[in-house]
Amino acid sequence: MSALAIKTPKGQQTRSNILETALGLFQERGYDQTTMRAIAAEAGVSLGNAYYYFASKEVLIQGFYERTHHEHLAACAPILETETDLQRRLLGVMRAKLETIEPYHRFAGVLFKTAADPSSPLNPFSDESRPVREEATNVFARVVEGSSAKISKRLGPELPHLLWTYHMGIILFWIHDTSPGRTNTVRLVEQTVALVARLIAMARLPMMRPLIGRALRLVSDLRASEGAGA
Amino acid sequence: MSALAIKTPKGQQTRSNILETALGLFQERGYDQTTMRAIAAEAGVSLGNAYYYFASKEVLIQGFYERTHHEHLAACAPILETETDLQRRLLGVMRAKLETIEPYHRFAGVLFKTAADPSSPLNPFSDESRPVREEATNVFARVVEGSSAKISKRLGPELPHLLWTYHMGIILFWIHDTSPGRTNTVRLVEQTVALVARLIAMARLPMMRPLIGRALRLVSDLRASEGAGA
DNA sequence: GTCTATAACCGGATAGAC
DNA sequence: GTCTATCCGGTTATAGAC
Numbered sequence: 001m002s003a004l005a006i007k008t009p010k011g012q013q014t015r016s017n018i019l020e021t022a023l024g025l026f027q028e029r030g031y032d033q034t035t036m037r038a039i040a041a042e043a044g045v046s047l048g049n050a051y052y053y054f055a056s057k058e059v060l061i062q063g064f065y066e067r068t069h070h071e072h073l074a075a076c077a078p079i080l081e082t083e084t085d086l087q088r089r090l091l092g093v094m095r096a097k098l099e100t101i102e103p104y105h106r107f108a109g110v111l112f113k114t115a116a117d118p119s120s121p122l123n124p125f126s127d128e129s130r131p132v133r134e135e136a137t138n139v140f141a142r143v144v145e146g147s148s149a150k151i152s153k154r155l156g157p158e159l160p161h162l163l164w165t166y167h168m169g170i171i172l173f174w175i176h177d178t179s180p181g182r183t184n185t186v187r188l189v190e191q192t193v194a195l196v197a198r199l200i201a202m203a204r205l206p207m208m209r210p211l212i213g214r215a216l217r218l219v220s221d222l223r224a225s226e227g228a229g230a
Numbered sequence: 231m232s233a234l235a236i237k238t239p240k241g242q243q244t245r246s247n248i249l250e251t252a253l254g255l256f257q258e259r260g261y262d263q264t265t266m267r268a269i270a271a272e273a274g275v276s277l278g279n280a281y282y283y284f285a286s287k288e289v290l291i292q293g294f295y296e297r298t299h300h301e302h303l304a305a306c307a308p309i310l311e312t313e314t315d316l317q318r319r320l321l322g323v324m325r326a327k328l329e330t331i332e333p334y335h336r337f338a339g340v341l342f343k344t345a346a347d348p349s350s351p352l353n354p355f356s357d358e359s360r361p362v363r364e365e366a367t368n369v370f371a372r373v374v375e376g377s378s379a380k381i382s383k384r385l386g387p388e389l390p391h392l393l394w395t396y397h398m399g400i401i402l403f404w405i406h407d408t409s410p411g412r413t414n415t416v417r418l419v420e421q422t423v424a425l426v427a428r429l430i431a432m433a434r435l436p437m438m439r440p441l442i443g444r445a446l447r448l449v450s451d452l453r454a455s456e457g458a459g460a
Numbered sequence: 461g462t463c464t465a466t467a468a469c470c471g472g473a474t475a476g477a478c
Numbered sequence: 479g480t481c482t483a484t485c486c487g488g489t490t491a492t493a494g495a496c
Contacts, residue, residue, distance in 0.1 A: 011479070035471060047480050048474085057472070068496095097304035109348045118339040118406045125406050176348050176355050184455055191448040198441055211428055218421045225414055237462065244463085265487055276465045287488065379483090462496080469490070474494075 003146045015169070018043045022060045023067070028105065031110040058114050061122060064104065065132060065180035072100045073139070080142055086149035090163070093143055094170065094189045101174070102182060112175045124168065137164045152203045155212065158219055159200070166196065236283070243319045245283045248273045248403055252290045257333070261291075261340040288344050291352060294334065295362060298428070302330045306369060316377035317427035320393070321371055324400065331404070332412060342405050354398065367394045382433045385442065389430070398428065 015144065021043040025034040036057055054060055054118055079092030101108070101121040114122045121128035140163035151159065169191070174185045201210050238243055246420065251273040256263040266287055270280040284290055309322030344352055351358035370393035375380065381389065402424070404415045435444050 008479080014479080037471070047472095048482075049480050050471070051309070055473095113347045116339075116405070116456055117343040118408075128466085129326055139333070176353075178348075179455065185454065188448070188452065191444070195445055202441075211425070211432075214421070218418070218425075222270075222414065222418065223411065241463065266489085267487070277488095278466070278492095279464050281489070282463070285489095464493105464495075466493085470488090471487085472486090472488105474485075475483085476481100477483100478479105 004158055005061065014045060016047070016191065018045065018050055019060065019063045019221075022054075023063055026060075026064070026107055031107040058120070058122060061114060063113060064111070065129075068100050069135065070131060075100055076139060080146055083150045084146070086144070086147035086200070087193060089143045089147050090144070090196065091190065091193045093139060094167065094193060095186070097167065098174065098182065098185060098189065101171075103169075105174075105182065108175045111171070115116055133164070136167075137161055140164050140167070147198075149200065150204065152212065154216055155200070155203050158216055162219065163196075167190070180222075241283075243452060244279070248275065248280055249290065249293045254295055256290075256294070256337055261337045264404065270362055287353060289343055291344060294341060298330050298334070299362065299365065302327055303369070305330055305442060310372055310376055313329065314378045316374065316379035316430070317423060318458055319373045319377050320426065321420065321423045323369060324397065325416070327397065327401075328404065328412065328419065331401075334403075335412065338405050342401075352360075363394070366397075367391055370394050370397070371451070376421060379427075379430065380434065381430065383444065384446055385430070386432045391448065393426075396422070430444075 005023055006015055017037065022034070022039045025039060025042060028034075036050055037047055038049045043050070043152075062085070074097035076093050079089060083089050083092060104111075114120050116124060118125075120126070123129065126135060132191055137160050141160040143163065144156075144159050164184060170185065171188060174182060177185045179185075236245055248269065252264070252269045255269060258264075262423050266280055267277055267305045269290075270277045271456075273280070273300055292342060305326035307318060309326070311321050313322060334341070334436050344350055345354060347353055350356070353359065359365065371390040374386075374389050400415065400419060403418060404412055409415075432438055
């Protein structure tokens with residue numbers, strides 16, 4: 001259904017040609033204003049041929065995910081290698097994320113629109129996007145592991161997933177953020193990263209035990225039962 | 231642009247006829263499987279006539295919102311009138327919500343897909359949906375006011391909005407919940423309502439002051455600057 | 461001015477020939 | 479693997495009828 005195997009080098013060539021053309025046009029004039037006919041024409045292939053490689057206009061978006069994810073990884077590397085303070089590590093990673101996706105904000109609406117559809121393979125909770133999701137979660141695992149912070153034993157294993165969820169919430173906000181340069185989201189990140197760091201520290205207090213225990217049991221239960229959120 | 235004034239009784243009649251037909255077909259065969267031509271045919275009017283009353287297929291969804299909102303209000307009334315425990319009030323309201331929207335789960339994905347688009351007037355953060363949003367927030371204000379719980383002075387004014395945001399998060403989870411009868415979401419609500427109640431109580435502790443203060447300042451700043459989330 | 465109908469247009473998607 | 483021809487459904491233009 002989805003990824004048909006492209007055999008020949010020529011096929012590879014045509015495929016990536018179409019993809020690059022599409023991403024360029026999306027960024028230039030937006031998703032809705034870019035027709036499949038325009039993509040095909042600009043790429044120098046027929047409409048039917050474009051559909052041979054990409055089952056729908058939507059799946060072209062997957063290329064966007066892959067591209068920005070790799071850009072984000074690159075942008076994160078310096079902080080993850082040098083910084084040891086947990087709060088600053090998280091802040092660096094989140095800032096890098098916002099900077100990476102900023103050029104695409106104008107068609108972010110469409111992204112979230114498709115991402116919100118539970119039946120779409122593009123939605124971040126779907127089976128199909130598990131690899132991407134796990135790679136992204138892994139970034140947050142590295143944020144925690146590479147830091148000097150002491151983490152509550154029970155919180156530790158869940159923390160990367162919790163941070164990934166937090167990061168999705170920020171992106172949701174970012175999508176709806178109309179402030180110039182998305183400064184509201186930047187402020188939100190700065191403030192909430194501080195809160196998150198504070199909460200992580202507080203989680204070690206004995207008086208927090210019952211609350212934390214309950215919350216963590218819930219979270220891990222939900223992840224175990226799969227198919228719905230987180 | 232949007233709401234054209236329908237003057238004659240005959241016009242009113244035709245309009246509501248189309249709307250009821252549409253909602254029926256949506257529930258029966260789903261949103262995507264229901265064409266505007268089918269709606270028009272079933273309602274006994276021409277395609278052009280349907281578009282005279284409803285500018286697009288999407289705006290027919292507004293009827294769904296209004297309908298479920300009123301059903302929810304009705305379903306909440308008993309709890310809001312009798313119960314005084316904050317946690318149980320909130321739980322009752324949230325359960326009522328889930329029960330109200332359950333029949334529509336099969337096409338909820340599409341509904342919220344369009345609702346998620348920042349440029350759509352249907353999205354819950356838009357200016358156009360402010361009235362609905364405020365009405366919904368008001369339900370949570372009543373949850374708090376009618377309870378016997380003591381609320382931190384500074385938390386009080388923000389609490390209804392925070393609860394509304396919480397409720398939106400639950401709905402997002404619900405959309406992606408594939409467990410039979412959405413039992414996962416019900417469990418999530420039961421657990422998180424308990425956590426929320428606990429957090430509200432904790433917010434009065436002196437040691438929480440700086441954390442709470444910081445969080446609340448952030449939240450009210452963001453709402454003041456409008457245009458992005460919450 | 462209020463309402464209704466017919467005939468396009470446009471763009472995503474598919475069928476099938478080469 | 480690539481094309482042309484076509485379908486299909488949301489949307490619009492426009493011509494009239496009450």
